[in-house]
Amino acid sequence: MIGVRCRLKGLLRRHADACHLAMTLVLSILFINHTSHICLWSLRGVQRRSNPIPHLPSHLNQPMPVAGRLHDPYSILLISTNFVPTEFFMKKLVILTGAGMSSESGIKTFRDSGGLWEEYDVNEVATPMAWSGNRDLVLRFYNERRRQLEGCSPNAGHYGIAAFEKLFDVHVITQNIDNLHERAGSTKVLHLHGELTKARSTSDPSLIYDIGYNDINPGDKCEKGSQLRPHIVWFGEAVPMMDEAVRITETADIFVVIGSSLNVYPAAGLINYTPYNASLWLIDPKEVSVPVRRKVEVIRAGASEGVALLAKQIC
Numbered sequence: 082m083i084g085v086r087c088r089l090k091g092l093l094r095r096h097a098d099a100c101h102l103a104m105t106l107v108l109s110i111l112f113i114n115h116t117s118h119i120c121l122w123s124l125r126g127v128q129r130r131s132n133p134i135p136h137l138p139s140h141l142n143q144p145m146p147v148a149g150r151l152h153d154p155y156s157i158l159l160i161s162t163n164f165v166p167t168e169f170f171m172k173k174l175v176i177l178t179g180a181g182m183s184s185e186s187g188i189k190t191f192r193d194s195g196g197l198w199e200e201y202d203v204n205e206v207a208t209p210m211a212w213s214g215n216r217d218l219v220l221r222f223y224n225e226r227r228r229q230l231e232g233c234s235p236n237a238g239h240y241g242i243a244a245f246e247k248l249f250d251v252h253v254i255t256q257n258i259d260n261l262h263e264r265a266g267s268t269k270v271l272h273l274h275g276e277l278t279k280a281r282s283t284s285d286p287s288l289i290y291d292i293g294y295n296d297i298n299p300g301d302k303c304e305k306g307s308q309l310r311p312h313i314v315w316f317g318e319a320v321p322m323m324d325e326a327v328r329i330t331e332t333a334d335i336f337v338v339i340g341s342s343l344n345v346y347p348a349a350g351l352i353n354y355t356p357y358n359a360s361l362w363l364i365d366p367k368e369v370s371v372p373v374r375r376k377v378e379v380i381r382a383g384a385s386e387g388v389a390l391l392a393k394q395i396c
Contacts, residue, residue, distance in 0.1 A: 171248065171249050171250040172249050172250065172334040172335060173249070173250045173252065173332055173333050173334045173335070174245055174249035174250065174251045174252070174333070174334065174335045174337070174395075175251075175252045175254065175329055175330055175332075175333035175335070175336050175337070175355075176242055176251065176252070176253050176254070176336075176337045176338075176339060177254045177255070177256070177336070177337070177338045177339070177341060177348070177351055177352075178242075178253060178254070178255045178256065178257060178262070178338075178339045178340055178341065178384075179255075179256045179257065179338075179339070179340045179341025179342065179343075179345075179348075180256065180257060180340060180341070180342075181339065181340020181341065181342075181365060181366075181383070181384060182238060182239070182255070182257060182261075182339050182340035182341075182384045183233075183236075183239075183257050183259055183261055183340075183384075184340065184383075184384075185236040185237075185238065185383060185384055185385055186233045186234060186235060186236045186239075186259075186261055187229075187232075187233050188229070188230070188233060188257075188259060201222055203316065204316075205218065206218065206219050206222040206223075207313070207315050207316055208315050208316050208317055209315055209317055209318060210317075211315075212310065212315070216299065216308075217299060219310075219311070220296075220297050220298065220299065220311075223277065223297065223311040223313070224296040224297065226258075226277055227277055227278065227294050227295070227296070228294060230259050230260070230277055230278070230294065231294040233259070233261065234261075234264075235261040235262075235264050235265035236261075236384065236385050237385035237388070237389070238339070238383075238384030238385040238387070238388045239261050239262055239264075239265035239267070239384075240265045240266070241385070241388035241389060241391075241392060242262065242265070242267055242339075242388060243262070243265045243266035243267045244266075244392075245392070245396075246266075246267070246268065248396055249335070251267065251268075251269060252269045252271070252329045252333075253267050253269060253270045253271065254271045254273060254326045254329060254330070254348075254351065255270060255271070255272055255273065256273050256274050256341060256345065256348050257272075257274070258272065258274055258275050258276055258277040258313055259277055260276065260277070260278055271322055271325060271326055271329065272322065273314070273320055273322050273323065273326060273348050274313065274314040274320070274348075275311070275312045275313035275314045276312050276313075277311070277312075277313070278291065278292060278293055278294065279291055279292060279312035280292050280297050280301075280309040280310065280311060280312055281303075281309065281310060281311075281312045282303035282304075282305060282307050282309065282310075283303075283307045283308050283309070283310050284303070284305055284306075284307035285303065285305055285307070286321075288303050288304065288305065289312055290303075290309070297309050297310070297311065320347055320348070323347050323348075326348070326351055327351065327354050330351050330352075330354040330355055331354050331355075331356065332356070333355050333356060333359045334356075334359055334360070335359060335360050335362070335395060336352065336355045336359050336360070336361050336362070337361075337362040337363075337364065337391065338352065338361075338362070338363045338364065338365075338369075338371075339364040339365070339384055339387065339388070340364070340365060340383075340384050341365070341369075342365075342369060343369055343370065343371060343372060349372060350372065352371065352372065352373045353372065353373055355373075355375075360378070360395075361373070361375055361376065361377040361378065362377065362378045362379075362380065362391060362394075362395075363377050363378070363379045363380070364380045364382060364384065364387030364388065364390075364391060365379075365381070365382075365387075366381060366382055366383050378394070
């Protein structure tokens with residue numbers, strides 16, 4: 082008789098654990114709190130779990146901290162979203178950044194210099210024809226930009242965008258070729274126009290190399306024997322990451338444009354792929370013509386100030 086009672090007790094305990102788990106998973110979907118916590122109901126009497134449960138993702142297999150027990154049959158348990166797949170609960174914040182994003186870090190924009198990029202005509206250093214006509218000049222230009230980038234630091238705007246990841250599922254789509262978003266801590270960055278700290282083969286575009294802040298010199302070749310070139314999408318070339326940028330934009334809850342003139346296509350057209358119910362924001366100290374017939378909230382400020390003002394509005 083004692084053995085039967087023990088077995089029955091064990092079955093009831095496992096049943097209670099299963100009920101607790103089911104309620105946790107279901108109610109975590111129903112009671113979402115957008116301040117980065119969710120409200121869950123916990124059966125009174127289920128002990129703090131220390132052993133992992135088979136077949137559950139690791140982020141759900143953590144010990145569950147009990148916030149306190151009440152004297153009624155149920156108690157409210159507040160847990161951090163670290164214990165649930167946070168991407169399912171956070172709003173998706175998609176941010177398109179342009180040259181104005183990095184100008185406060187000391188990187189000049191050619192739209193402010195009459196079409197000149199660090200005193201160079203962009204047609205002489207940023208086109209396939211320039212590469213064919215004067216390869217040494219093109220390599221020298223990007224070597225200079227790489228050395229300049231090494232001495233630059235992310236600005237408050239970059240750090241502000243990275244901080245949004247505590248509250249949102251943040252995706253940065255940048256027209257910039259610098260690595261300041263990554264250095265500030267952003268984890269999901271898509272570079273539309275390439276990356277200055279990488280080189281690629283001229284014969285096989287899939288061969289891409291991390292070179293850091295080192296120079297690319299004439300005679301530097303890939304494993305297939307062809308000259309290395311900057312991993313940059315020049316004017317007149319296709320934008321390989323555009324389809325992925327569109328896919329990300331189509332899922333945005335909030336879409337923000339920072340420091341982009343919205344004159345360089347196809348990147349400028351991304352705003353047209355935002356969902357109809359997404360809120361749209363533009364941060365720029367200058368007048369920018371927005372190519373969309375939708376309500377766009379405008380913050381007339383530079384990147385750092387504008388990101389701080391945006392945070393007050395959406396957080």
